[in-house]
Amino acid sequence: MNSFNKQAALTPPKNASELLDIYFLDIRSALLESAAALDRIERAAGGKDILDDPRIQDLKRACNIIMDGKNNRSEQILLLLSHPLE
Amino acid sequence: MKVIEPHIHMIARTTHDYERMARMHTVACCEPAFWAGYDRTSARAFHDYFTHISQFEPKRAAQYHIQHYCWICINPKEANDLSLSREVISFIPEFLAAPTALGIGEIGLNLNTKNEMTIFEEQVELAVKYDQLIWIHTPHLKDKLKGTKMMLDYLKGHGKIKPERICFDHCEEHTIKMIRDAGFWAAMTIYPVTKNSPARVVDAIEIYGIDHMLVDASGDWGPSDPGTLHDAIFEMRKRGHKEPVIETVFYNNPCYFLGQCEKFRLTPDRPREEAWA
Numbered sequence: 001m002n003s004f005n006k007q008a009a010l011t012p013p014k015n016a017s018e019l020l021d022i023y024f025l026d027i028r029s030a031l032l033e034s035a036a037a038l039d040r041i042e043r044a045a046g047g048k049d050i051l052d053d054p055r056i057q058d059l060k061r062a063c064n065i066i067m068d069g070k071n072n073r074s075e076q077i078l079l080l081l082s083h084p085l086e
Numbered sequence: 087m088k089v090i091e092p093h094i095h096m097i098a099r100t101t102h103d104y105e106r107m108a109r110m111h112t113v114a115c116c117e118p119a120f121w122a123g124y125d126r127t128s129a130r131a132f133h134d135y136f137t138h139i140s141q142f143e144p145k146r147a148a149q150y151h152i153q154h155y156c157w158i159c160i161n162p163k164e165a166n167d168l169s170l171s172r173e174v175i176s177f178i179p180e181f182l183a184a185p186t187a188l189g190i191g192e193i194g195l196n197l198n199t200k201n202e203m204t205i206f207e208e209q210v211e212l213a214v215k216y217d218q219l220i221w222i223h224t225p226h227l228k229d230k231l232k233g234t235k236m237m238l239d240y241l242k243g244h245g246k247i248k249p250e251r252i253c254f255d256h257c258e259e260h261t262i263k264m265i266r267d268a269g270f271w272a273a274m275t276i277y278p279v280t281k282n283s284p285a286r287v288v289d290a291i292e293i294y295g296i297d298h299m300l301v302d303a304s305g306d307w308g309p310s311d312p313g314t315l316h317d318a319i320f321e322m323r324k325r326g327h328k329e330p331v332i333e334t335v336f337y338n339n340p341c342y343f344l345g346q347c348e349k350f351r352l353t354p355d356r357p358r359e360e361a362w363a
Contacts, residue, residue, distance in 0.1 A: 009293055013326030014325055022325075023285075026285075072259070074259045075259035078258055078260040081227070083231065085231065
């Protein structure tokens with residue numbers, strides 16, 4: 001183990017409201033791109049059947065994490081999309 | 087503010103990228119040995135590649151006042167061929183003697199196979215034998231969690247490993263904690279689609295702190311850009327972080343890790359006890 005104590009988290013200088021102002025349009029854009037991509041896939045030939053693809057199911061579970069997760073949503077999604085540890 | 091790019095494959099970049107990096111105040115870059123986009127057909131091809139990154143790239147970078155360093159190894163994607171890998175390993179010491187070679191890397195796992203793990207272990211032994219720094223490639227996407235754990239468990243049980251001298255690269259939110267808790271360095275790669283965005287890298291720095299953390303752009307021939315490292319710097323400024331903190335992440339921290347090799351010629355602006363306090 002190294003001789004340095006792990007530094008505490010770096011406190012974001014801006015408050016939550018200021019960060020929402022900065023990132024709202026980015027989040028809106030990412031959600032719209034995701035929704036449009038799923039629409040694109042669904043309206044193509046074979047689109048109804050592809051919704052059962054395990055990758056789509058994983059993405060739906062990831063959406064649930066975004067809605068219900070607390071604090072570490074990105075880590076939870078990465079764990080969902082990882083091969084399990086044996 | 088000076089910037090060090092800890093991981094970039096300049097062999098795949100144009101001279102114009104060196105020029106852009108220089109204009110963005112990059113003063114040094116490090117090039118780990120990796121896959122060429124195709125499997126090489128002989129050990130001699132690796133010998134030529136190691137010659138390129140240890141002799142030609144430093145000269146090309148120097149035209150733009152950028153120090154170029156390299157890491158030498160057989161990369162994990164080509165490590166499934168044990169015979170070829172061992173032939174390559176036999177001449178790695180010749181290149182470790184180069185004045186710009188910082189250590190063994192980027193070794194690691196790709197699909198977490200038994201042969202990949204065997205060659206990873208043999209190159210760790212080589213690093214121990216020659217007292218070299220180690221730069222580790224962690225696998226992509228679904229394989230990252232398991233592969234990272236496999237290498238971490240091996241190194242933790244090794245007995246002769248100094249975690250301070252090893253950096254795990256391509257870390258993401260689900261692997262950073264386990265790596266830093268064990269005393270190793272964690273590097274995050276900004277790479278569109280498959281790795282981190284500038285915003286997620288800064289999120290991780292806010293969550294875990296700045297000590298033992300590196301950021302790189304890992305530019306190669308895929309969709310990537312040396313400028314994404316500077317996008318992360320801008321992201322920190324956008325959020326209101328102070329300049330000394332930003333400089334520690336993008337300049338001093340690489341100096342603290344890479345400076346453990348006496349061939350690395352840049353020095354930090356502040357001692358790390360002060361920068362990490």
